[in-house]
Amino acid sequence: MQRSNGNRIVRSSTIVISTADRLVATSSSKLFEMGWTYLFVAGLFEVAWAVGLKFTEGFTRWWPSLWVAAGMIISFVFLSLALRTIPVGTGYAVWTGIGAVGTAILGMILFNEPRDPARVACILLIGLGIAGLKLLYKEH
Numbered sequence: 233m234q235r236s237n238g239n240r241i242v243r244s245s246t247i248v249i250s251t252a253d254r255l256v257a258t259s260s261s262k263l264f265e266m267g268w269t270y271l272f273v274a275g276l277f278e279v280a281w282a283v284g285l286k287f288t289e290g291f292t293r294w295w296p297s298l299w300v301a302a303g304m305i306i307s308f309v310f311l312s313l314a315l316r317t318i319p320v321g322t323g324y325a326v327w328t329g330i331g332a333v334g335t336a337i338l339g340m341i342l343f344n345e346p347r348d349p350a351r352v353a354c355i356l357l358i359g360l361g362i363a364g365l366k367l368l369y370k371e372h
Contacts, residue, residue, distance in 0.1 A: 267317035268366065274310035275330025277303050282335040286343065322365055329362040 281303030287296035307327075315323045336355050339345040 267314045270310045271314035271318060271323055271326055274307050274314060275327050275334065277307035277310065278327060278331035279334030279338065281307060282331055283338050283342065322369055326362050326365050329358050333359050
């Protein structure tokens with residue numbers, strides 16, 4: 233849209249469009265980062281419910297079973313929120329990777345599971361895969 237202002241022509245629509253573009257880009261970037269935050273939280277709750285399974289004794293203990301079920305629901309809710317902005321393949325791989333790494337580490341700490349170098353190296357490789365997916369991911 234052009235308006236005449238004496239001898240100058242003012243293009244107000246150009247300013248509005250560029251401002252709107254910046255606003256959309258900023259909002260998109262924030263949503264993108266929130267998606268990764270949601271995914272991280274979902275992964276932490278996956279670790280919580282996976283470790284909690286050990287305490288349910290095959291879902292025969294009421295309170296630990298209830299906590300595991302709550303952890304599962306919370307984990308899935310945050311995963312679904314993350315998948316609004318992150319592709320399902322990337323999101324699921326990162327989610328399960330966080331769960332695998334976190335559960336393995338807590339298994340070593342809480343349940344004295346083996347800590348041999350080959351096992352630790354494999355856990356580190358999974359961690360590197362998670363980091364790689366995050367660092368190499370490009371927003372659409």
